[in-house]
Amino acid sequence: MFIHKMTDDECRSALQKASVGRLGCARDNQPYVVPIYFAFDGEHLYGFTTLGQKIEWMRANPQVCLEIDERISQNQWMSVIVFGRYEELPDEPQYEPARMKVHQLLLRRRAMWWEPAYMSDMHRNGSHSILPVFYRIQIGRMTGHRATPDIVEVPAQEATHLIGKESWVDSILRHIGMKN
């Protein structure tokens, strides 16, 4: 397996392909993580939800973290972590262009049906007409890692960029006393 740090462009490309992420917010240093449906326009991450704990916390503390990952197999995966800032998009003229993006990127695709928070709020309130809260996340910094399978087999001593599966698992087992 070969692991490399993703470039900024690679991270952005992964965000563009993803549609589901896990959004972390925090209040009094208590983190809270929820799955969200989102879209990336190349600059901001857009989402919507109903009023609830997530929105209350992000209004009080706009520091957020969005994580996306994809695991094809044990030696083929990627993970991107974005640190950003929550920005609400209220129904006011100056936010109209941004709100239109939420519509174009998310609502028009009708792809958010699954979002747990949204649906459960709707269910709890027994209503089909809960006003959605539109928001976007300004990206601060991001990091990403991608693993790809070994392309060529090389002797262990030459494989400075490869991690031998057996050897490091054995190494851990040795460390915890399960192997001599």
Add this chain to the structure above:
Amino acid sequence: MFIHKMTDDECRSALQKASVGRLGCARDNQPYVVPIYFAFDGEHLYGFTTLGQKIEWMRANPQVCLEIDERISQNQWMSVIVFGRYEELPDEPQYEPARMKVHQLLLRRRAMWWEPAYMSDMHRNGSHSILPVFYRIQIGRMTGHRATPDIVEVPAQEATHLIGKESWVDSILRHIGMKN
């Protein structure tokens, strides 16, 4: 689609079946979310990783949040959110039983190969012998929601427990002025 709040037993059962979750920690109210491989023994959530930002942050602030979700289709998904407390399991006699659990539940299965943080740290340090940090999470409270497909089709006016896909999407579109 029918959505219901999961009972404590249902949440525990979902945690037992899951192996991948997203762990949130926070420092100075900045959340940080990472994918982790974990196991649940019915009482605690067990995991391991290398020293790094995640461990540093959890040592400084043990309040964490673990989220798991599963999406089979748009109208069939579940999501469980656990608020808990990070507890490190150092290589000391009193932690031996707990460390053995990490071995039994996680290491023996060799199922953590994919964990991005672990692998990238190993890669960065060019070493196969980085000491893993073992930890567990004491569960505080948890919530879960599950969506199941409609079993029977009933007229909209009778379907107080069902959410009509068309009607609520249309409702949102109306609210944002995209539909009359």
